[in-house]
Amino acid sequence: MKKLLCMACVLLCGFSFADDDKNCREWSxxxxxxxxxxxxxxxxxxxxxxxxxxxxxxEKAVKALKKIVIMAYEQPQFGLEEYKEKTIVDFENDIMLACMKAKM
Structure with missing residues (x-):
């Protein structure tokens, strides 16, 4: 998960559309x-x-979102709903955290 967070942080660093908490929530x-x-x-x-x-x-949004897709598909797919939901929420949180860190 740390590797995922580092990749997300690099991905979102420098993007001007990640400049406030509302935008970070939208990315999440x-x-x-x-x-x-x-x-x-x-x-x-x-x-x-x-x-x-x-x-x-x-172009910037497309490039960033395609990288997020790649990151998502590098994660395992689960059969049980509870694992699916946890994976989704964890991924949202990782992207939110990376976005907020990129603003600092």
């Missing part, structure tokens, strides 16, 4: 949606295509 929520899709067995390419479709005009 997006990360949660990505991880929820991963835990629901959505193919990775569908997550990537959706990012291009929604954020295609914002």
């Amino acid at each position: 929520e997006l990360a949660g949606m990505i991880m929820k899709a991963r835990q629901s067995n959505l193919p990775m390419y569908e997550n990537l295509e959706l990012i291009d479709e929604i954020y295609g005009s914002n």
Whole structure:
């Protein structure tokens, strides 16, 4: 999990759209949606295509979100709901923490 947090911190460092707590919360929520899709067995390419479709005009956001997708799909997929939910919340928290640290 520390490796994941370090990767997230590097990912979000320097992005001007991570400059307040509200934006960090939005990043966290997006990360949660990505991880929820991963835990629901959505193919990775569908997550990537959706990012291009929604954020295609914002290169920095697309690049950061694609890295978050990669980070999510590096995590194991679980069968039990309680493990899925814990994984989603942990991932959201890791991204929130990395975003807030990037602002300091």
